[in-house]
Amino acid sequence: MSEIISRNQMKEFLKKAYLFCLLATLPSIGISVSLSQGFLVLSFFFGLAEQLKSGNWKEILPNHPVSKISLSLFLWYGIVFLIHLVSDNSPGYAKVAWNGELKDFFLFFGFLSVGFTTKEDLPKVYRALFWLFLLLVFTGVAGGFTPVRLSRLISDLYKTSSSYRFTHPLGSLSSIPLYISIGLMNTHLTFGGLLQFFSAFAVFGFLRTLIQGDKKKILIAGLLLFLYCLVFLLNQARSSMIGAGVSIFFASAHLFFIRKEFSKSFLIKGASLFLGLLFLIGLVLAFSPAGKKVIGPLFGKEKHTDSGRTFIWDSSFPLIQEHPIIGVGPGNYNKEIEKVRISHSEEYSELSYFYEVTQRGHAHNDYFHLASVFGIPAALIYLGLGAILIAFLFQSKQDFQVLIFFYGLIGFFVSGLFQCYFQDDEVVILFWILLGLFVKGEVLISKRDNA
Template identity: 30%
Template sequence: MKETVWNRMEKVSLFSLCLFLVAFPLSVSVSQIFAGLTIAAGLPFLILRKNEDDSKNGALLPFLFFLGIYLLAFFSSLTRAGKNPIGSFFLTYVKRSEFGDFWMLFLLPISARIASSEKNRTVLKRWIFFSAYLLVATGCISLFTEVRLGKFVSNGFKYALGDRLQHFSGNVGPVKLYLPIGMMNTHLTYGGLLGLLLPGLILEWFGTWNRKKDAFFWFQTVCVAIGLVVLLLNQSRSIWLGIFFLFLCCFLHGNRTLRKRLPSVSKRGKWTAVAILVLILLSSVFLLKDNWLIRRSVSQIFEIHNTENQRYYIYKNTLPIIRENPWFGVGGGNYTEFHRRRSETMIAREEQLWYELSITPRGHAHNDLLHWTTIGGVFAGILFLIFWGKLFLSFFGRNLEERFETLSLRSIGILALFPAGFFQCYLLDDEVVLPFFVFCGFFLAGKNADAGSSETTTVQNEGSAKGFGLGAAFRKRIRVLIQTVSALGIPLFLYWIFWIPRLNLEPLEAYNRRIRSADPGLIREVQKNILKFESNWNEKRDGASGISPRQAELPFQVEGCLTHRYPDPPQPRTEPFTFRIYVPERDENPPAHAEITMIERESFDQDQAYWAHAEKELKTSRFELKKGKNPIRPEDVLPKGPSLGFPNGVFFHDFRIRFSGFHNGKKADIPRLYFGRICDTELPLTR
């Protein structure tokens, strides 16, 4: 009787886990229901029914490491509860802290237990690929739909007024493209799921190249191709980096294996492959040309200064929190409040950053390691690295050849989230962390060979190891340890090499005013000529201007300053808006005139409201320009009423500038613009 009950519970946990694999690319709510059923059926089975495979799959230690992270964050938060009633503390803590995802962690050992059975692995391998196909298909559909699929389906296949629409991405001929997010709410969440599923799909497809090309192979080929296109257009740069890193590890760890998987190719086949590669490159150039979001994503990888610079402010205000609370952190659920205090200190020192910091998300550190270290202290950060170290030890400890056609290879995408997590908190996103813990269990338990050929390979390898003796086994362990430390240390080292010069900038140096114009070349030229420091106005230019007089005479709008003063609730500004136009002495073709129109623009967070700022023209002024300093005080209408609280009743006053009087036949020299602290270059501001 007892065996029957246990068998039924095991079947229920397997069935609910399979349904979870189908559900998580479609709906986080439904997937959580099936995840809960899996835990309810699998946890008693895990605790009360010991299995010798549990020690082999290696899932217990990673589970305990991450459990330790959660507990450190919890106890740190508990010490800061003060005199709050314990019931009130728990209610608030569970609601606003990272502890809300705690229950999901139990899926790691449960999924590993389920995957320890060869029969179950055979079933799960099919379902995990079906999950990948669903994810790619929904991403492909969302690429062509203006509405968000998740909301559209939940509303009964209707668009509800006020629902957020998709981000327009660009055109391919007459076809409009949108940022692909599948059934998810954000492109980063969808990118995280692609990072989990796409690498396994690609590697399994690659492993079948030297076999007969049947209909299923071509179906997989189409899915992989669509998946790569969707990944590119999704623009999750952190996931691009993570998948590249994972494939690099696979190549370095198993390059012989990968070469064996390549088919013998005829001369005609090689030319065909070259033609396909050229076609792919030309298609990529075409997409890059007509897709402004991709162009922006690629260009910002190499820029120190850019307007999407919020991570700078997040990290700049997070590192002092760690320095002040190194051992135990600030506790779960407290990151937002501590970061808000640091931001207010920065605003008080540099008031121009008020709007920039108000729209900077501070719910998490946008870096998994940094966030867990901030809330749980240095020991939580160490446990986090050990957790990943255990996963990479498992990866490097087994030949890549032995993973082909196993559940482990199909869930190998978990490793892509380690470097990707340096730029985004994927392990705080319940839509990503839920399948992540399941895939960790699959990866650790699914390394067991499922095919006879792989089992034979394993036995042969073990026999070879015995033949070489303990020395060979020791050398192998040392090699695996070095590979693991390198896999952890190199991304961490490169991350800080990337960010140290950026974090050494002062806040105003990292800040760039937003510029709008019909001509991208003019935007770049104006951006180069906005001065961070007034003393640099007469410095020699780096090179000749790349724009013509016709381009230079187009209007452009520069972000100005706010109509009210910090702190909140703000008071109306009483001083006029002023700035300076500097015409360097060496300029050969500067403008003779400047027409400046003051533009009043709203100041709420457009990403939160998903609504563009309304704006209106105020007054237009005209100025003669000479070499050297040109003080500019445009006609303006200052606000009179107070604000109940930022951003209500607070506006930007932007500058729409149009230069004229260039000489034809020469490249135009754009003057340099200096706006002071808060558009206050001519009159000192007093509180």
């Protein structure tokens, strides 16, 4: 009897520890990547142990096409790594690969960890997701009006910095200084990548309150939407803005014309209200030098990073051409692209300066980077993941309040055309968690229908 009680206590402990770590993972994404990764790994292992104790082997990987194609991507990663490990004569290649793209496998724990939740756990998870949204919005607002990087509030607690970087100034609006908003993140691209996931949630959550007619909810949702748009404009990440726009477009098509959550007449009212809000913010910003800096790139004004992206892509194409099937291998991108840049600098001497100073590290395009490192099959699998997600999302029977969290995943695949968001740890953690939540919801509905 005591042994049975002990087992039940252990199961209960593992369940509570798993759920606590999973719930802590979500808001900590907006605070620190190290913190969120720590909670994520703990939640996965606590959840895995709890599933094994209960004998729920089938719950470890949900039986869903999105799960299978996601897993196939990492299986291809493993195949490519093993091929390069065997063919590469360098004894330290395994470590190089692990420090490169191979460690991304552990971010997949977000997808797997969410799969361990029960139907009763999900409301708590979505509540934690909402807290992340609030954290991003309010730290984004604070970051747009201070030259101090808010991330130092966290990093200075445990390490000493030899330099002190400030946020980039945008100028002033009626004597109020404005800065590029990065929240608690280190770069505006990472912060923008996180913001884009909540575009449909902010817009359609507000539209739903208009239908409900609760003035208090309308005021709160409207204020959050206003602040969200303001932070997005101050953030200046155009790739994320494009992704957010695509997410809203697909959400509109699905919610208005397929699910009919809103009447078609409301489409005109809602679109007019949303565009009016953007116009109002843009109008205020347009009458100041700082505001022109904020909205200029949205209307085609070239930024200094645009030409750099061209040189990065130009250097990546030869890698894909020479290694179309298995790529250059994880951890080898910088080494191989350096050879291409030297070759191009010698061939086009007038451009040698630009090849030298352009940023290294990744291809500034998720598809080009995947094709360069893991071969064209990896890029096709990733593209297939996006396509199959859209197909299942448009067939989904999940509740409206839940569904609006998932449209941002569609925009993620589009914004990746201009940045390497799939290589950004902070952003990818949220991507896999949201994808896991979507699959979990689909599996639960399938079980309900079968029952």
